[in-house]
Amino acid sequence: MQTIGQGTFGTVKLSQHVVTRQKVAIKIIEKASVTEDKQRNSLQREIRLVQLLHHRHIVKVYDVLEDATAVFFIMEYVSGGELFDYIVQKRSLSEWEARIFFRQMLSAMDYCHKNSIIHRDLKPENLLIDSNKCVKIIDFGFGNTFHRDKFLTTFCGSPFYAAPEMLGAKSYVGPEVDVWSLGVILYAMVTGSLPFHTEVLPELLKRIKSAEYHMPSKLSPNLADLIRRMLTVDTKKRIKLSEIIKSK
Known part of the structure; x- marks a missing residue:
């Protein structure tokens, strides 16, 4: 997957739905990079907030997935850049x-x-x-x-x-x-x-x-x-x- 963004704790990759072919952005936060309690609390708070927010001028988060090593935010892909x-x-x-x-x-x-x-x-x-x-x-x-x-x-x-x-x-x-x-x-x-x-x-x-x-x-x-x-x-x-x- 192509990297389209980089943050303090996460990398954003461009991906595509295998059935609909819709492009999505996936923000990947490696759990190993979240080492302090304050950081873990912030991550949990972000997960909660993005699932509550639905507005045309806020990037839509379709789903939040998690495995043993990372958290994945499946988001609307915005093509025009920053x-x-x-x-x-x-x-x-x-x-x-x-x-x-x-x-x-x-x-x-x-x-x-x-x-x-x-x-x-x-x-x-x-x-x-x-x-x-x-x-x-x-x-x-x-x-x-x-x-x-x-x-x-x-x-x-x-x-x-x-x-x-x-x-x-x-x-x-x-x-x-x-x-x-x-x-x-x-x-x-x-x-x-x-x-x-x-x-x-x-x-x-x-x-x-x-x-x-x-x-x-x-x-x-x-x-x-x-x-x-x-x-x-x-x-x-x-x-x-x-x-x-x-x-x-």
């Missing part, structure tokens, strides 16, 4: 095109949040584009359920897209960290670069925790304002997903 590569290829997206993709992300994440599920690793590498130019969210390996009256403290995901409260080991409910990541993705789509980017980790953390970034003057005032409200350090002042949907 949003990351699409942005690199085009250098940046027009506000019109970015808005289409962004609305699809909002729809999927609104569905997740209404079902008390957070992703916690939203980034262009975890957003695939299908043949109809529709976004499909993948990889709920860091996903979790949340409760409005309880707090999480786990840091996970890429630091370039992580909310400052996660980096600062502060407690959070959940949806607000996805909103921050979506803000970083929106910025990346329309500028072709990341708002917070440096190879020096302490400097990167400093910039994220203070929301220190450059807003290009070419962006429309409404878009620039939305990005600022999403990349707000104070979680009480950060715009909520429901407000973004109403304003889009």
Whole structure:
């Protein structure tokens, strides 16, 4: 089988149903690579979450199989590749095109949040584009359920897209960290670069925790304002997903 993706714990292979000839992606997680209790819990949580989620902008998981050595996620095959590569290829997206993709992300994440599920690793590498130019969210390996009256403290995901409260080991409910990541993705789509980017980790953390970034003057005032409200350090002042949907 052809390898079409590689993650922290798993490899994604392209395969085909022997009867229907339908192409599928198979994410294979070797159990030998999952050595810690925290990792095992995350894997079991991912298995549970992907079987609950059914949305047109979330990659469909048809089945989860398991043997003595590995776990196999049998998934919808998305042929268009990662949003990351699409942005690199085009250098940046027009506000019109970015808005289409962004609305699809909002729809999927609104569905997740209404079902008390957070992703916690939203980034262009975890957003695939299908043949109809529709976004499909993948990889709920860091996903979790949340409760409005309880707090999480786990840091996970890429630091370039992580909310400052996660980096600062502060407690959070959940949806607000996805909103921050979506803000970083929106910025990346329309500028072709990341708002917070440096190879020096302490400097990167400093910039994220203070929301220190450059807003290009070419962006429309409404878009620039939305990005600022999403990349707000104070979680009480950060715009909520429901407000973004109403304003889009």
